[in-house]
Structures are given as structure tokens and as C-alpha cells.
Amino acid sequence: MERLTPRVRVVWLVLALFRAVVLAGLLVGAAVALSETGLWADPPEALVPGAAALALAIGLVRLAVAWRRYAVWRFETRADSLYIERGVFTRTKTVAPYVRVQHVDSRRSPLERATGLATVVVYTAGSRSADVAIPGLTPDRAERLREELRALAIESEGEDAV
Amino acid sequence: MNRLHPLSGAATALHRGVAGGSIPFFLVSMLDGVFDAVEVGWVFFLAPVGFVVGVAYGAAYYYRFGYELAADTFDIRSGVLSRRSREIPLRRIQNVDISQGIVQRLLGVAVVRIETAGGGETEAELAFVADDEATRLQREIRRLTAEQHAEAPDARSPETDASSAADRADSTGADPDPRPTLLFDLEGRELLLLSLSSVSLSGATLLPLVFVVAGDAVVDLLVSLAEPLGGPADLDDASAPQYGLFAVVSILYGALAAYLLGAAYTFATYYDFRLGSTGDDLVYERGLLQRYSGSIPVDKIQTFSIAENPIQRAIEYAGLRIETAGHGPDGSAGSQSAVPLARRRRVEGFLERATGLETPSFTRPPTLARRRYVARYSLLAAAVVAAAFGVSRVWTIPYWYASALAFAGAPIAAHLRWRNLGYAVADDHLLVRAGFWRRRTHAIPYYRVQTVSTRRSIFQRRLGLGSVVVDTASSRTFARGTPTIHDLEVTDARAIHEETRARLEAARRSRGAEGRELSVTFS
Numbered sequence: 001m002e003r004l005t006p007r008v009r010v011v012w013l014v015l016a017l018f019r020a021v022v023l024a025g026l027l028v029g030a031a032v033a034l035s036e037t038g039l040w041a042d043p044p045e046a047l048v049p050g051a052a053a054l055a056l057a058i059g060l061v062r063l064a065v066a067w068r069r070y071a072v073w074r075f076e077t078r079a080d081s082l083y084i085e086r087g088v089f090t091r092t093k094t095v096a097p098y099v100r101v102q103h104v105d106s107r108r109s110p111l112e113r114a115t116g117l118a119t120v121v122v123y124t125a126g127s128r129s130a131d132v133a134i135p136g137l138t139p140d141r142a143e144r145l146r147e148e149l150r151a152l153a154i155e156s157e158g159e160d161a162v
Numbered sequence: 163m164n165r166l167h168p169l170s171g172a173a174t175a176l177h178r179g180v181a182g183g184s185i186p187f188f189l190v191s192m193l194d195g196v197f198d199a200v201e202v203g204w205v206f207f208l209a210p211v212g213f214v215v216g217v218a219y220g221a222a223y224y225y226r227f228g229y230e231l232a233a234d235t236f237d238i239r240s241g242v243l244s245r246r247s248r249e250i251p252l253r254r255i256q257n258v259d260i261s262q263g264i265v266q267r268l269l270g271v272a273v274v275r276i277e278t279a280g281g282g283e284t285e286a287e288l289a290f291v292a293d294d295e296a297t298r299l300q301r302e303i304r305r306l307t308a309e310q311h312a313e314a315p316d317a318r319s320p321e322t323d324a325s326s327a328a329d330r331a332d333s334t335g336a337d338p339d340p341r342p343t344l345l346f347d348l349e350g351r352e353l354l355l356l357s358l359s360s361v362s363l364s365g366a367t368l369l370p371l372v373f374v375v376a377g378d379a380v381v382d383l384l385v386s387l388a389e390p391l392g393g394p395a396d397l398d399d400a401s402a403p404q405y406g407l408f409a410v411v412s413i414l415y416g417a418l419a420a421y422l423l424g425a426a427y428t429f430a431t432y433y434d435f436r437l438g439s440t441g442d443d444l445v446y447e448r449g450l451l452q453r454y455s456g457s458i459p460v461d462k463i464q465t466f467s468i469a470e471n472p473i474q475r476a477i478e479y480a481g482l483r484i485e486t487a488g489h490g491p492d493g494s495a496g497s498q499s500a501v502p503l504a505r506r507r508r509v510e511g512f513l514e515r516a517t518g519l520e521t522p523s524f525t526r527p528p529t530l531a532r533r534r535y536v537a538r539y540s541l542l543a544a545a546v547v548a549a550a551f552g553v554s555r556v557w558t559i560p561y562w563y564a565s566a567l568a569f570a571g572a573p574i575a576a577h578l579r580w581r582n583l584g585y586a587v588a589d590d591h592l593l594v595r596a597g598f599w600r601r602r603t604h605a606i607p608y609y610r611v612q613t614v615s616t617r618r619s620i621f622q623r624r625l626g627l628g629s630v631v632v633d634t635a636s637s638r639t640f641a642r643g644t645p646t647i648h649d650l651e652v653t654d655a656r657a658i659h660e661e662t663r664a665r666l667e668a669a670r671r672s673r674g675a676e677g678r679e680l681s682v683t684f685s
Contacts (some may be wrong), residue, residue: 075654080667091623094615095663125279125487125610125635132613 001074001085008136009070016066020059027055030086059128065089075134077148082122084132096132100124101153106142118142122149163228163239166167167271170290171224175217182216209383229288231302234310236276238286250285252307254278256486259456260296262282267453272296279487279635297455304457308441311461316662342438342445346501346512355482356430356503358471365423370418383414422483432502444484446498458498462486463611464636465645466513467604475601480506482513485636497636519605521590524584530625531649533584535576543568584648585658590664590669592632594645604645608662610634616659619654628655632662 001070029135031051035043065088080098105121112118118139122132165171186208193200222242230237235249256277266272271290278285291299348356373380385397388411393399400408433450439460447455463484470480482501501509510521543566551564578598586593592611595603612635618628630647647658 027640087617090617090619092615092617094613095409095659096613097438097611097666100612124633 001076004136005117005138005141006070007115008073008117009072011111011117011136012066012069013063014111016062016135017059020055020062024052024055024059027046027051033146052088065111069156070136073136077145077152081134082149084134094132095097096158098149098152103148104141104153106137106146108139120145120149163230163237164295166224166227167228167290167292167295169269169271171221173290174224175220178220178223179213179217182219183213186212205546215510224406229307230288231299233306236286250278253310254461255303255307257456257458258300259365259454260293260300261455262449262453264451266290267293267387274299277486277524279658281547282475300455300457304441304459304651307459309444311442318441319324342440344436345444346435346437347504348432348435348504349447350505352479353429353432353435355477355479356432357425357519359477359479359503360424360428360471361421362424362428365425365427365484367421368423369420372580375567382649384408387411391599427464432499435499435502436664439499444500446500448499456498458486464634466500466605468509468513468605470601471599472504478505478506480509482509483509484649487510489637513605517607519588519593519604522588522593523588524593524595526580526584527647527649528651529580531627532576533629534621534625534649536573539572539575540569583648585611585650586663588660590665592658594632594647595649596646605671606632606634606645608665610636611662611666614659614662614666616655618655622649626652628652630655630658630662 027035027050028051029050034040035047054068068088069086072086072088072091076083078100081095082101084092084094087094102123102125104123106118107121108118112135116138117135118137119133119135120137120142122134124132134145180342185507187205190200190202190205190208194202219242226240226242226245228239230251234252236252236255237247237249239245239247252557256279259275259277260272261275271292272293273290274288275284276286276287276288287300288296373442375608381397385393385395385408387393388408389395391407391411392404393408393411397408426680430450430452432448435446436473437444437449439445443457444460444463445455445457447453464487465485467483467485469483474480481499481503483497485497488534501512504512514520539675546568547563547565549561550559556560582596582598582601584593584603586597590607592606592608593603594606595601612633615631615633616628617631622628627649628651629649631644632646633644647655651657
């Protein structure tokens, strides 16, 4: 079983932080707007601090999940299929047979480029194709994995699935 | 390159013309309020110009749109300024649908839709062609695809080669399109049962329209209907209980009207439904006002599913649907009715003849799963009570705590959900059943499986349960949620996961040798 590059935690933490800040802005902003504009005639005193506390709590959970995700993520290229294990709360184990691979992408978001990482996305004809993406690879490994998957997919020459 | 029906040229031109004429109208009247330089009078000059430009564009679109059925592709060239030329390999075509509304039937034109897998929409739409041209296209595409099948993929073993040569001789020698063999014909009794038993919301979408058109008359009617039951004689002058009664009675009548409209809609949709087979294709026809006809290549069928609601279960009737990776008419993504409604035993017989699948006995998840659902529905009940409490703070509701009765419903709902879950691991198919209101039993051939996943939420992990998600390429499942076997013992979940994967491999290997496994010999 192969694990991701530990650096992927940085990517996930930054994303989680960003989302937490956006959510906190919305929550606290809404609370302030409610109490300042007089839309709510007599808001309880704890409204704004409460919203801030809620936003903080959600943010902390998000960060914890982002940190923990790394420990759960595993994948393996088996003889006939790609095997993936992931999920902090809901643990998912996916098998994607090579015959079903339609095409393989490797891609790098700006954040991934900054941290020197890449994601490999495997497309099947299934309706949940986005499920099969392997993040947190070094560009080199991503390239090799893509080639490996491509070769395996060709080797197992599928009947057309659809 | 063929052109569309001349009428469609006129229709497009008119349509674009009206659009072109109305844009300056709106723009000018909007900008008139903002800028001083703009004057309303411009409309009289700009709108006709817009109309002429629109008509010219529509006409140009018609003249620049061409389609052609070549030996192994279907080609379309379209676009006035930016040209788009598409070649759709015939092998990739999932199904070909023809639809005809009332006006279109009177004018003798039809809309042809050609579906392929992938993409979010219909691959090619020909609006409109003459109706005999539509049937010709459908038939020719079917014939050419069948020919390709006979030639191309059977180079594996000598026997199939020989048989395919015989096929080819057949298909060239005989009439290219013999009349389809009738497989299923929806009888009047079945159509009536279908209309009455399926609660369709499609009809209810008409209700707001009725209100807009005849709001006052509807309100008057509702008042007069509620009055003998103790409702108010006049809406402006009534007591609170009278208003309450009026509301309740109106909602009941509204629900009745929605139900009847839905029944009428279903009736019109499935009127004169016929399913047949010709060559390697299933063909169907249906519709009272809007006629639909479609053809589905048998080897493009992803899954079969049996659908039944509680009423249909009580009278032992069920429907059978075919799921493909294409997109169906009226938004039913890739799902066509093969048997809208028939006796359950007959439907199972159909499925058995089509797939060689004998109806197996289903296994239910462990009772531990039921406990989970009790907890889940209790949470829902708690939310209901909380909402009732919240509302009772603002308005005075008598007996708001009666909402606690919702808790009594939780175990019942949990039991019903659990009772209708089930799965069976058959030789060539995995069967997954779920749902109380609309119970679906999917028969998934192993060789159609795309990916298999086991999912375990934190609650499931605590109880030692897991769910298996089996993904296929049928686009129907995308909207409906992928077939999932819920809440199995984790060892069973793992076993099924492995089994499905192994059988996919095995089925794929043997499929290469044996050729297609589905047969169209339904009856």
C-alpha cells in the first residue's frame, strides 16, 4: 500500500483554513448584520460571540479532518485494478478495474504547484468517475503513475463498456 | 448533406425573428429610464430591424444545417458563424428517439434525438424532419449498426465467425427491416391501473398555471366546496377556525386535483405503449398526444430495474425499466420503460427471458441495520418536534406537543425501510433492492460494473456494518443515487466487494468468447 506525500497535508490545511475563514466571515457577518441593522428587533447578547464560537469550532473540526485525512489515504496498483482507501468520517474503499479506465489525467492546481505536488485523476465511464482521484503525489510519481495506469489500461484492452 | 424539413426553416426563422424583434424592445424601454440620450421612439425603428436580422439568422441557420448518414458515422454540420461539424460513430450510438407533439403530428414532422454515452445532453437533435424521414433514419441507423456488429468484433473464434457470416447473409438477404416482433403490449386495464396507481407529480406542475389563468374562479369554487363542510361563506369575513377549515379542505381538493392531473398525464404518456424487437434492437412506441418512439440496441443496455410503489406491490403489479448510458426523452436520463406495468410474475418472467436471471431469494441486511434507522428517524422526529415548538413560540398552536407522535412513526418507518432492503448475488447479476415508496430492484450484470466501493461511516464502523456501492455507466443512476447495498455486516460487505470484482473479471473474459449475453428473445 502506497501512501501520499506528507506535504499534501499543507495543501489540505490551507484549503480547510480558507474555507473556514470564508464560512466564519459569512456567519459572523450575518450575525453582525442581524444585530446592527435592527432586522431582528431584540437580538440576544450572545448572538455575535455565539456565531464566532460556532465558526471557530467548525474551523477547528475542518482543520483536524484535513490533518487526519493523510493518515487514512492509501492506494495501490494491483494486478488488475486500482485500489483506493480514504475518508475520515465515512471510510471508502474503491476498486477501479483497469479495463474500465477511459483516460487518465494528471493535474496541478496553483496550490499544488506551490507545494510541488500533483493529482492523478482516473476517469471511468461510471457516474461517479470523479471519485477516483489520487492527490498528493510528487510530479514525478504522478507522471509515472499516469504512464503505469495507461499501460495497464491498454494491456487489459476492455470491451467497450458503454 | 440533407437539410431539415422546410417547415423547420420557417419555424426557426419566425422564432429567431420574434426573439430578434423583442430584444431591442426590452433594451430600449429599459435604457430609456436610465439614460437621457435613449428615446422610446427608437423601438419603432429598431424592433423591425431586429426582426429582420433574426429572420435572416434563422433562415441562415436552416440553410447551414446539414446531416448525413454515412456508412459508419452520422455527420452533422451546423452553425451560421462558427461552424461545428460532428461525426458520431454509429457504434457509439446508445439510442435513437423520435418524438412528435400534436401540432407536429398534424404537420407531419418529428424531432429525432440521437443519444451517445457521456456529455450532459442529447448528442444530436434534428428538429424537425418529415416523419417518414425520421423512421427511415431510425431504421437505417439500426441496420448499419447491426451490419457493423456482424463484421467487426467477432474475429475471436471461428464458430462466431461462421455464425456472423450467416447473420450477415440474413441481414442482406432478407428485408432489412422486418416488422418488429411484438414483445409487450400495454392493455387497457394495465394502462388504467398504471395511471391510477402511480402518483406522478408531473401533473401537479400544471396547478400554478391554472391559478394564474383562472385564480378568482378557482378561489370561488374552493369557497363553495368548503362551505357545506363549515367553511366561510365569504373569505373577507370569517373566523379563525373557519379559515383553518377552508385551508385544510382546499389543500385536500388541491391534492386530489394534482393526483387526477398526474393520472391523466401518465395515461397520455403511456397510451398505446408497445415494445418490440427487431434484429438486435428493442423498439418502443407510446403516447396519446405526444408520440414517442425509440430504439435501444440490446448491447447498450446497462441495467434492468423493477420499480413498484406500495399500491402496486399490494395488487402484485410492477414495472420494468431499461437503463442505458444515454439520455431519454422528457428528462428521464437514459431510462426507458420496457414494461410500464404488468403482473409482477409476468415482469419477472420478462426479466428472466431477457437476462437468463431467475428471480433469486433476497437477503436482508442484519437487524442491527434496523436499529440504525430507528435512531435516524428518531432524529428526524426530534427535528419535527423542535420545529413545532419553535413555531408555537411565535404563533399559538393548540396541542403543539402532539407532534411528539412523530416518534411513534420512527420505528415503523425504520422497519419498512429495512424490510424493503435486499440483495442477491446471482451467477451473472448482482441484484440490489431498496426503497419503500418507490422500491427499485436493480439487476446489474457483472460485466457492466465500473467501480466497486465499500463505504463505512463512523456510525457504521461502530456497529460493524458497511455499504457496498456498485457503479455502472447508466446515467439514470446518477440522478437516482448509485445502486448501493446498505448496512451489511462488514465481512459480508467485503465478500460481496471481492466477489463482484472477481466476477467482473471472469464475466469479461468469457464474454469475449461467448459474444453477447443478453438476448432479445423475450417471449
